Amino acid sequence: MTELINQLKDLNIGIVKEGEPLANHTTMKIGGPADIFIEPSSVEGLQKTMELLVDNQVEWTAIGRGSNLLVSDDGIAGAVIKLGRGLNEMELDDGQLRVGGGYPLVALATQISRKGFSGLEFASGIPGSVGGAVYMNAGAHGSDISKVLTKAYILFPNGKMEWLDHEEMDFSYRTSVLQKKRPGIVVEAIFKLTEGDKDLISAEMQKNKDYRKTTQPYNSPCAGSIFRNPLPEYAGQLIESAGLKGHSIGGAQISEMHGNFIVNTGNATATDVVALIEHAKDTVFAKYDVKIETEVEIIGRK
The missing domain is CATH 3.30.43.10 (Uridine Diphospho-n-acetylenolpyruvylglucosamine Reductase, domain 2)
Structure with missing residues (x-):
């Protein structure tokens, strides 16, 4: 090396x-x-x-x-x-937004709202990058990336770069072709936005931010939602109904604020978090006969 x-x-x-x-x-x-x-x-x-x-x-x-x-x-x-500061350029032209994969999603949503464009209000509290959001079709508040993305510029493992249009991205709930069939890096994305009333857009952004602040533990180290919702059920509600709110293993704890979040209380290991994930899965299945699957990506050496 x-x-x-x-x-x-x-x-x-x-x-x-x-x-x-x-x-x-x-x-x-x-x-x-x-x-x-x-x-x-x-x-x-x-x-x-x-x-x-x-x-x-x-x-x-x-x-x-x-x-x-x-x-x-x-x-x-x-x-x-x-993907960080070197891939974070942004250009807006008459509702077409071209942005680098390293651009922070929350900052992007804020910038766009101030310019009076609508389409990214749902992203006002999602703490990831544009590239990661496209990769996993991030969403909240009834919308997601697939609703606004036109195409994405992807760098594939063989070193080739290619534009994939919306259809080729093969979006579905919290996933895309980049997870399922064609691994790659989102270098750039193009979104189609609509011009709107700045005050209404800002109010919607603030409502979404306030909701997250009051219901989700973003002041604590966490990874966002741990489980995909087994629609029509919601993972957080199932976990809370199973009596797991606040349950800990080592330094990992199911949030007291929201059952679908695991927080690092200060000294959590990945082993602690995985054990807590498996405990939540097993408990929910035993009580409700519902399988919940992880949304968070678990990567690295086994």
Whole structure:
């Protein structure tokens, strides 16, 4: 790995580190080291990174702001590519929004609302990046990314980049083709927005933010919703009805505010969180004969 790290540094692609703790890069503040941690400073740097990793047959994992993610205590083998400040440009032209995969989703929704454009109000409290949101078809308040995305520019493992239109993204509830069939990195996304009343848009944004503040534990380290809703049921309600609100294993606790959130109370490990996830699954199934599946991605060394 040392030779590869030196090659990456020689390419001047951005930040390159060995053994970087991924707890520093996840909203849950959990995660062991990455063999190689890379934060490209540009799309060109990302392409060069991928070419070198492919040439050296090194496996890779992409992350954004680290929400909706639980990283193993033993870290991640190979390279971890973080889409951040180098891929966060934004351009709005008559309702067409072109934005980099590293742009923070909450900041984007706020910026767009101030310009009087509607379509991203639902995202006002989702603590991820544009790339991650497209990857998992993030949503809330009755809407999601699939409602506004026109197309996405994807970097595939072979180093090729390609635009996928809305149909090719194959969106469904909290998932896309990038999870199911064609793994890749969202470099850019294009959204179609509509012009509207700034005051009404801002009021809707504020309502969504207030709802999250009063019902969800975003002041504590967490990964967002842990489980997909087994519609027409809701995972949080099932977990709360099963008497699991506040239940802890090690430093991981099912939130006192919302049953579909697990918080890190200060010293939680990924092992604690996984054990609590399995306990919640088993308890809900035993009581209600309903299977709940994880929405959070669990990645890294087993």
